[in-house]
Amino acid sequence: xxxxxxxxxxxxxxxxxxxxxxxxxxxxxxxxxxxxxxxxxxxxxxxxxxxxxxxxxxxxxxxxxxxxxxxxxxxxxxxxxxxxxxxxxxxxxxxxxxxxxxxxxxxxxxxxxxxxxxxxxxxxxxxx
Amino acid sequence: xxxxxxxxxxxxxxxxxxxxxxxxxxxxxxxxxxxxxxxxxxxxxxxxxxxxxxxxxxxxxxxxxxxxxxxxxxxxxxxxxxxxxxxxxxxxxxxxxxxxxxxxxxxxxxxxxxxxxxxxxxxxxxxxxxxxxxxxxxxxxxxx
Amino acid sequence: xxxxxxxxxxxxxxxxxxxxxxxxxxxxxxxxxxxxxxxxxxxxxxxxxxxxxxxxxxxxxxxxxxxxxxxxxxxxxxxxxxxxxxxxxxxxxxxxxxxxxxxxxxxxxxx
Numbered sequence: 001x002x003x004x005x006x007x008x009x010x011x012x013x014x015x016x017x018x019x020x021x022x023x024x025x026x027x028x029x030x031x032x033x034x035x036x037x038x039x040x041x042x043x044x045x046x047x048x049x050x051x052x053x054x055x056x057x058x059x060x061x062x063x064x065x066x067x068x069x070x071x072x073x074x075x076x077x078x079x080x081x082x083x084x085x086x087x088x089x090x091x092x093x094x095x096x097x098x099x100x101x102x103x104x105x106x107x108x109x110x111x112x113x114x115x116x117x118x119x120x121x122x123x124x125x126x127x128x
Numbered sequence: 129x130x131x132x133x134x135x136x137x138x139x140x141x142x143x144x145x146x147x148x149x150x151x152x153x154x155x156x157x158x159x160x161x162x163x164x165x166x167x168x169x170x171x172x173x174x175x176x177x178x179x180x181x182x183x184x185x186x187x188x189x190x191x192x193x194x195x196x197x198x199x200x201x202x203x204x205x206x207x208x209x210x211x212x213x214x215x216x217x218x219x220x221x222x223x224x225x226x227x228x229x230x231x232x233x234x235x236x237x238x239x240x241x242x243x244x245x246x247x248x249x250x251x252x253x254x255x256x257x258x259x260x261x262x263x264x265x266x267x268x269x270x271x272x
Numbered sequence: 273x274x275x276x277x278x279x280x281x282x283x284x285x286x287x288x289x290x291x292x293x294x295x296x297x298x299x300x301x302x303x304x305x306x307x308x309x310x311x312x313x314x315x316x317x318x319x320x321x322x323x324x325x326x327x328x329x330x331x332x333x334x335x336x337x338x339x340x341x342x343x344x345x346x347x348x349x350x351x352x353x354x355x356x357x358x359x360x361x362x363x364x365x366x367x368x369x370x371x372x373x374x375x376x377x378x379x380x381x382x383x
Binding site for chain 3: 032040098106110115
Protein backbone atom coordinates (compact mmCIF):
# COMPACT_ATOMS: atom_id res chain seq x y z
CA UNK A 1 0.00 0.00 0.00
CA UNK A 2 1.03 3.62 -0.34
CA UNK A 3 1.97 5.97 2.48
CA UNK A 4 -1.22 7.85 1.62
CA UNK A 5 -3.27 4.77 2.53
CA UNK A 6 -1.22 4.33 5.71
CA UNK A 7 -2.04 7.90 6.62
CA UNK A 8 -5.76 7.25 6.09
CA UNK A 9 -5.83 3.96 8.03
CA UNK A 10 -4.11 5.59 10.99
CA UNK A 11 -5.83 8.96 10.68
CA UNK A 12 -2.31 10.34 10.83
CA UNK A 13 -0.81 13.79 10.36
CA UNK A 14 2.11 14.15 8.02
CA UNK A 15 4.91 16.00 9.73
CA UNK A 16 7.59 15.45 7.07
CA UNK A 17 7.30 14.06 3.54
CA UNK A 18 4.04 15.39 2.06
CA UNK A 19 5.71 14.91 -1.34
CA UNK A 20 6.42 11.20 -0.75
CA UNK A 21 2.91 9.84 -0.16
CA UNK A 22 3.02 7.62 -3.25
CA UNK A 23 5.84 5.57 -1.74
CA UNK A 24 4.91 1.86 -1.53
CA UNK A 25 5.28 -0.11 1.69
CA UNK A 26 4.55 -3.74 2.50
CA UNK A 27 6.32 -4.42 5.78
CA UNK A 28 6.62 -2.88 9.23
CA UNK A 29 8.59 -3.09 12.45
CA UNK A 30 7.31 -1.95 15.86
CA UNK A 31 9.85 -1.07 18.57
CA UNK A 32 11.17 1.54 20.94
CA UNK A 33 14.68 0.12 21.20
CA UNK A 34 16.87 1.38 18.38
CA UNK A 35 19.31 -1.52 18.81
CA UNK A 36 16.38 -3.85 18.23
CA UNK A 37 15.45 -1.93 15.07
CA UNK A 38 19.07 -2.10 13.90
CA UNK A 39 19.19 -5.83 14.48
CA UNK A 40 15.94 -6.78 12.77
CA UNK A 41 14.26 -4.11 10.67
CA UNK A 42 14.72 -4.30 6.90
CA UNK A 43 15.12 -1.67 4.21
CA UNK A 44 11.86 -0.25 2.86
CA UNK A 45 9.85 -1.03 6.01
CA UNK A 46 7.72 1.29 8.12
CA UNK A 47 9.14 1.98 11.58
CA UNK A 48 6.39 2.23 14.21
CA UNK A 49 7.67 3.75 17.45
CA UNK A 50 6.99 5.92 20.46
CA UNK A 51 10.49 7.41 20.36
CA UNK A 52 10.74 10.93 18.93
CA UNK A 53 14.36 12.03 19.23
CA UNK A 54 16.81 12.46 16.30
CA UNK A 55 18.22 8.95 16.79
CA UNK A 56 15.03 7.53 15.29
CA UNK A 57 15.83 9.36 12.08
CA UNK A 58 19.50 8.36 12.19
CA UNK A 59 18.56 4.73 12.71
CA UNK A 60 16.10 4.96 9.82
CA UNK A 61 18.73 6.45 7.58
CA UNK A 62 21.26 3.73 8.42
CA UNK A 63 18.66 1.08 7.48
CA UNK A 64 16.88 2.85 4.59
CA UNK A 65 13.54 2.76 6.45
CA UNK A 66 10.67 3.97 4.18
CA UNK A 67 8.89 6.10 6.80
CA UNK A 68 8.58 6.64 10.55
CA UNK A 69 5.19 6.45 12.26
CA UNK A 70 5.17 8.09 15.68
CA UNK A 71 2.39 6.71 17.85
CA UNK A 72 0.20 7.90 20.71
CA UNK A 73 0.04 11.45 19.36
CA UNK A 74 3.78 11.91 19.72
CA UNK A 75 5.45 14.43 17.49
CA UNK A 76 9.10 14.82 16.59
CA UNK A 77 11.17 17.51 18.24
CA UNK A 78 12.10 20.34 15.89
CA UNK A 79 15.61 18.91 15.65
CA UNK A 80 14.22 15.50 14.69
CA UNK A 81 11.90 16.97 12.05
CA UNK A 82 14.74 19.06 10.60
CA UNK A 83 16.99 16.02 10.27
CA UNK A 84 14.17 14.00 8.65
CA UNK A 85 13.61 16.80 6.18
CA UNK A 86 17.31 16.87 5.29
CA UNK A 87 17.51 13.10 4.90
CA UNK A 88 14.12 12.90 3.14
CA UNK A 89 12.60 10.41 5.59
CA UNK A 90 8.83 10.89 6.01
CA UNK A 91 7.40 11.16 9.54
CA UNK A 92 3.71 10.56 10.27
CA UNK A 93 2.06 11.02 13.65
CA UNK A 94 -0.97 8.98 14.75
CA UNK A 95 -3.01 9.18 17.95
CA UNK A 96 -3.33 5.39 18.18
CA UNK A 97 -1.10 3.48 20.61
CA UNK A 98 1.58 1.19 19.20
CA UNK A 99 -0.57 -1.95 19.67
CA UNK A 100 -3.54 -0.43 17.85
CA UNK A 101 -1.34 1.05 15.12
CA UNK A 102 0.30 -2.33 14.53
CA UNK A 103 -3.07 -4.11 14.62
CA UNK A 104 -4.74 -1.78 12.13
CA UNK A 105 -1.93 -2.00 9.61
CA UNK A 106 -1.62 -5.76 10.05
CA UNK A 107 -5.37 -6.17 9.47
CA UNK A 108 -4.95 -4.33 6.16
CA UNK A 109 -2.20 -6.60 4.93
CA UNK A 110 1.06 -5.07 6.14
CA UNK A 111 3.30 -7.85 7.46
CA UNK A 112 6.19 -7.96 9.90
CA UNK A 113 9.49 -7.32 8.14
CA UNK A 114 10.90 -10.56 9.44
CA UNK A 115 8.78 -13.67 9.71
CA UNK A 116 10.73 -15.19 12.56
CA UNK A 117 14.14 -14.74 14.07
CA UNK A 118 16.70 -16.70 12.14
CA UNK A 119 14.96 -16.13 8.81
CA UNK A 120 17.03 -13.15 7.84
CA UNK A 121 19.03 -13.29 4.68
CA UNK A 122 20.92 -10.07 5.29
CA UNK A 123 22.79 -11.26 8.34
CA UNK A 124 24.98 -14.14 7.28
CA UNK A 125 23.08 -17.29 8.10
CA UNK A 126 25.99 -19.03 9.74
CA UNK A 127 26.15 -16.19 12.25
CA UNK A 128 22.58 -16.21 13.43
CA UNK B 129 48.00 2.37 1.92
CA UNK B 130 48.09 -0.91 0.09
CA UNK B 131 47.07 -1.05 -3.55
CA UNK B 132 43.95 -2.91 -2.62
CA UNK B 133 42.76 -0.34 -0.11
CA UNK B 134 39.94 1.75 -1.51
CA UNK B 135 39.55 3.99 1.49
CA UNK B 136 41.45 4.71 4.68
CA UNK B 137 40.35 7.43 7.08
CA UNK B 138 39.78 8.49 10.66
CA UNK B 139 36.71 10.10 12.21
CA UNK B 140 36.56 11.77 15.61
CA UNK B 141 33.54 11.33 17.87
CA UNK B 142 32.86 13.61 20.81
CA UNK B 143 31.68 12.02 24.06
CA UNK B 144 28.39 13.30 25.43
CA UNK B 145 27.39 15.05 22.20
CA UNK B 146 24.00 13.41 21.69
CA UNK B 147 22.98 15.98 19.12
CA UNK B 148 25.53 14.73 16.58
CA UNK B 149 25.43 11.05 17.50
CA UNK B 150 25.14 9.05 14.29
CA UNK B 151 26.64 11.66 11.98
CA UNK B 152 29.90 9.78 11.50
CA UNK B 153 28.03 6.56 10.77
CA UNK B 154 25.94 8.31 8.12
CA UNK B 155 29.10 9.61 6.50
CA UNK B 156 30.73 6.19 6.58
CA UNK B 157 27.66 4.59 5.05
CA UNK B 158 27.72 7.14 2.21
CA UNK B 159 31.46 6.73 1.66
CA UNK B 160 31.09 2.96 1.31
CA UNK B 161 28.07 3.36 -0.96
CA UNK B 162 29.98 5.79 -3.18
CA UNK B 163 32.88 3.33 -3.38
CA UNK B 164 30.38 0.89 -4.84
CA UNK B 165 30.67 -1.63 -2.01
CA UNK B 166 28.23 -4.53 -1.81
CA UNK B 167 24.97 -3.29 -0.25
CA UNK B 168 24.81 -5.98 2.45
CA UNK B 169 28.35 -5.11 3.48
CA UNK B 170 27.50 -1.39 3.59
CA UNK B 171 24.45 -2.07 5.67
CA UNK B 172 26.26 -4.19 8.23
CA UNK B 173 29.19 -1.74 8.42
CA UNK B 174 26.76 1.13 9.01
CA UNK B 175 24.94 -0.75 11.77
CA UNK B 176 28.07 -1.72 13.73
CA UNK B 177 29.60 1.74 13.33
CA UNK B 178 26.41 3.37 14.53
CA UNK B 179 26.26 1.18 17.65
CA UNK B 180 29.92 1.97 18.33
CA UNK B 181 29.35 5.68 17.83
CA UNK B 182 26.40 5.62 20.25
CA UNK B 183 28.63 3.85 22.79
CA UNK B 184 31.33 6.52 22.51
CA UNK B 185 28.80 9.33 22.86
CA UNK B 186 27.09 7.58 25.78
CA UNK B 187 30.10 6.54 27.83
CA UNK B 188 33.44 7.97 26.70
CA UNK B 189 35.10 11.39 26.71
CA UNK B 190 36.10 11.03 23.10
CA UNK B 191 36.74 8.38 20.52
CA UNK B 192 38.16 7.69 17.11
CA UNK B 193 36.73 5.52 14.35
CA UNK B 194 39.18 4.19 11.79
CA UNK B 195 37.61 2.94 8.58
CA UNK B 196 39.51 0.88 6.04
CA UNK B 197 37.69 -0.44 3.01
CA UNK B 198 38.98 -3.06 0.60
CA UNK B 199 37.07 -4.37 -2.41
CA UNK B 200 35.61 -7.30 -0.50
CA UNK B 201 35.90 -6.33 3.16
CA UNK B 202 35.61 -3.43 5.58
CA UNK B 203 37.59 -3.05 8.76
CA UNK B 204 36.40 -0.70 11.49
CA UNK B 205 38.57 0.08 14.50
CA UNK B 206 37.13 1.94 17.46
CA UNK B 207 39.21 3.39 20.24
CA UNK B 208 37.94 5.61 23.01
CA UNK B 209 39.18 7.40 26.09
CA UNK B 210 36.84 6.85 28.98
CA UNK B 211 35.87 4.66 31.90
CA UNK B 212 36.57 1.39 30.11
CA UNK B 213 34.76 -1.86 30.81
CA UNK B 214 35.64 -3.85 33.95
CA UNK B 215 33.96 -7.11 32.99
CA UNK B 216 33.78 -7.58 29.23
CA UNK B 217 32.02 -10.92 29.44
CA UNK B 218 29.24 -9.34 31.47
CA UNK B 219 29.06 -6.32 29.15
CA UNK B 220 28.66 -8.62 26.13
CA UNK B 221 25.61 -10.29 27.70
CA UNK B 222 22.41 -9.18 26.06
CA UNK B 223 20.32 -7.14 28.48
CA UNK B 224 23.24 -5.94 30.61
CA UNK B 225 23.67 -2.18 30.58
CA UNK B 226 24.99 0.69 32.69
CA UNK B 227 23.33 3.34 30.53
CA UNK B 228 22.03 6.60 31.94
CA UNK B 229 18.33 7.54 31.69
CA UNK B 230 19.09 9.97 28.85
CA UNK B 231 20.61 7.15 26.80
CA UNK B 232 17.62 4.93 27.52
CA UNK B 233 15.19 7.63 26.46
CA UNK B 234 16.96 7.73 23.09
CA UNK B 235 16.03 4.08 22.61
CA UNK B 236 19.51 2.78 23.38
CA UNK B 237 21.05 1.39 26.55
CA UNK B 238 19.08 -1.85 26.58
CA UNK B 239 22.25 -3.92 26.61
CA UNK B 240 22.11 -4.86 22.94
CA UNK B 241 24.78 -2.64 21.38
CA UNK B 242 27.89 -4.77 21.81
CA UNK B 243 25.88 -7.89 20.95
CA UNK B 244 24.74 -6.21 17.72
CA UNK B 245 28.30 -5.21 16.87
CA UNK B 246 29.42 -8.81 17.24
CA UNK B 247 26.37 -10.20 15.48
CA UNK B 248 26.86 -8.18 12.29
CA UNK B 249 30.66 -8.56 12.12
CA UNK B 250 32.54 -11.50 10.67
CA UNK B 251 35.35 -10.81 13.08
CA UNK B 252 34.97 -9.00 16.36
CA UNK B 253 37.42 -8.32 19.15
CA UNK B 254 37.27 -6.07 22.19
CA UNK B 255 39.82 -5.03 24.77
CA UNK B 256 39.48 -2.54 27.58
CA UNK B 257 41.31 -0.96 30.48
CA UNK B 258 39.37 0.53 33.36
CA UNK B 259 39.75 4.32 33.56
CA UNK B 260 41.62 4.38 30.24
CA UNK B 261 39.38 3.24 27.44
CA UNK B 262 38.06 0.56 25.13
CA UNK B 263 39.15 -0.73 21.73
CA UNK B 264 36.96 -2.67 19.35
CA UNK B 265 38.03 -4.13 16.01
CA UNK B 266 35.39 -5.34 13.58
CA UNK B 267 35.74 -6.83 10.15
CA UNK B 268 32.91 -7.28 7.71
CA UNK B 269 33.38 -9.45 4.62
CA UNK B 270 31.41 -9.52 1.45
CA UNK B 271 29.19 -12.60 1.52
CA UNK B 272 29.31 -13.70 -2.10
CA UNK C 273 -10.84 -13.63 25.81
CA UNK C 274 -8.30 -15.22 28.10
CA UNK C 275 -4.56 -15.54 27.84
CA UNK C 276 -4.73 -19.27 27.20
CA UNK C 277 -6.40 -18.75 23.80
CA UNK C 278 -3.63 -16.36 22.79
CA UNK C 279 -0.96 -18.79 23.95
CA UNK C 280 -2.54 -21.57 21.87
CA UNK C 281 -3.24 -19.49 18.80
CA UNK C 282 0.23 -17.93 18.62
CA UNK C 283 1.98 -21.06 19.91
CA UNK C 284 3.70 -19.07 22.63
CA UNK C 285 6.24 -20.82 24.82
CA UNK C 286 5.21 -20.52 28.46
CA UNK C 287 8.31 -19.73 30.51
CA UNK C 288 6.27 -19.13 33.65
CA UNK C 289 2.58 -19.01 34.55
CA UNK C 290 0.92 -22.10 33.09
CA UNK C 291 -1.53 -21.88 36.00
CA UNK C 292 -2.34 -18.20 35.45
CA UNK C 293 -3.53 -18.37 31.85
CA UNK C 294 -7.24 -18.01 32.60
CA UNK C 295 -6.78 -14.30 33.08
CA UNK C 296 -9.02 -12.12 30.98
CA UNK C 297 -7.16 -9.99 28.43
CA UNK C 298 -8.58 -6.47 28.00
CA UNK C 299 -6.29 -5.36 25.21
CA UNK C 300 -2.70 -5.19 24.09
CA UNK C 301 0.22 -2.90 24.71
CA UNK C 302 3.44 -2.77 22.71
CA UNK C 303 6.36 -0.90 24.26
CA UNK C 304 9.97 -1.15 25.33
CA UNK C 305 10.29 1.99 27.44
CA UNK C 306 9.29 1.21 31.00
CA UNK C 307 8.15 4.77 31.72
CA UNK C 308 5.80 4.54 28.74
CA UNK C 309 4.34 1.26 29.95
CA UNK C 310 3.89 2.63 33.47
CA UNK C 311 2.15 5.71 32.12
CA UNK C 312 -0.05 4.20 29.43
CA UNK C 313 -0.77 0.49 29.79
CA UNK C 314 -4.12 -0.65 31.19
CA UNK C 315 -5.01 -3.32 33.70
CA UNK C 316 -5.44 -6.69 32.00
CA UNK C 317 -3.35 -5.76 28.94
CA UNK C 318 -1.05 -8.29 27.39
CA UNK C 319 2.30 -6.53 27.13
CA UNK C 320 4.46 -7.18 24.08
CA UNK C 321 8.13 -6.22 24.44
CA UNK C 322 11.75 -6.92 23.59
CA UNK C 323 12.97 -5.95 27.08
CA UNK C 324 14.15 -8.92 29.13
CA UNK C 325 15.42 -7.07 32.20
CA UNK C 326 13.87 -8.02 35.55
CA UNK C 327 12.34 -4.55 35.91
CA UNK C 328 9.63 -5.56 33.44
CA UNK C 329 8.09 -7.78 36.13
CA UNK C 330 7.85 -4.96 38.66
CA UNK C 331 6.16 -2.79 36.04
CA UNK C 332 3.77 -5.58 35.00
CA UNK C 333 2.86 -6.22 38.61
CA UNK C 334 2.31 -2.54 39.33
CA UNK C 335 0.03 -2.14 36.31
CA UNK C 336 -1.72 -5.50 36.77
CA UNK C 337 -0.70 -6.68 33.34
CA UNK C 338 -2.29 -10.02 32.35
CA UNK C 339 0.94 -11.38 30.89
CA UNK C 340 4.15 -10.46 29.07
CA UNK C 341 5.08 -11.68 25.59
CA UNK C 342 8.79 -11.45 24.81
CA UNK C 343 9.29 -11.16 21.05
CA UNK C 344 11.87 -12.32 18.51
CA UNK C 345 12.72 -15.33 20.60
CA UNK C 346 14.17 -13.22 23.43
CA UNK C 347 14.53 -15.38 26.51
CA UNK C 348 14.03 -13.83 29.95
CA UNK C 349 17.11 -13.25 32.09
CA UNK C 350 17.32 -15.66 35.06
CA UNK C 351 16.41 -12.92 37.56
CA UNK C 352 13.46 -11.94 35.39
CA UNK C 353 12.09 -15.47 35.49
CA UNK C 354 12.56 -15.63 39.27
CA UNK C 355 10.74 -12.32 39.72
CA UNK C 356 7.90 -13.50 37.46
CA UNK C 357 7.41 -16.50 39.72
CA UNK C 358 7.41 -14.30 42.82
CA UNK C 359 4.89 -11.89 41.37
CA UNK C 360 2.80 -14.47 39.51
CA UNK C 361 3.15 -12.74 36.13
CA UNK C 362 2.87 -15.08 33.11
CA UNK C 363 5.99 -14.83 30.96
CA UNK C 364 5.62 -16.00 27.36
CA UNK C 365 8.00 -16.16 24.40
CA UNK C 366 7.34 -15.82 20.66
CA UNK C 367 9.77 -16.07 17.76
CA UNK C 368 7.72 -13.47 15.88
CA UNK C 369 8.53 -9.75 15.90
CA UNK C 370 6.35 -7.38 17.94
CA UNK C 371 4.43 -6.11 14.91
CA UNK C 372 3.26 -9.61 14.03
CA UNK C 373 2.42 -10.58 17.60
CA UNK C 374 0.44 -7.37 18.00
CA UNK C 375 -1.31 -7.85 14.65
CA UNK C 376 -2.39 -11.39 15.46
CA UNK C 377 -3.61 -10.61 18.98
CA UNK C 378 -5.39 -7.52 17.64
CA UNK C 379 -7.24 -9.71 15.17
CA UNK C 380 -8.34 -12.05 17.98
CA UNK C 381 -9.55 -9.14 20.10
CA UNK C 382 -11.29 -7.45 17.15
CA UNK C 383 -12.70 -10.30 15.07
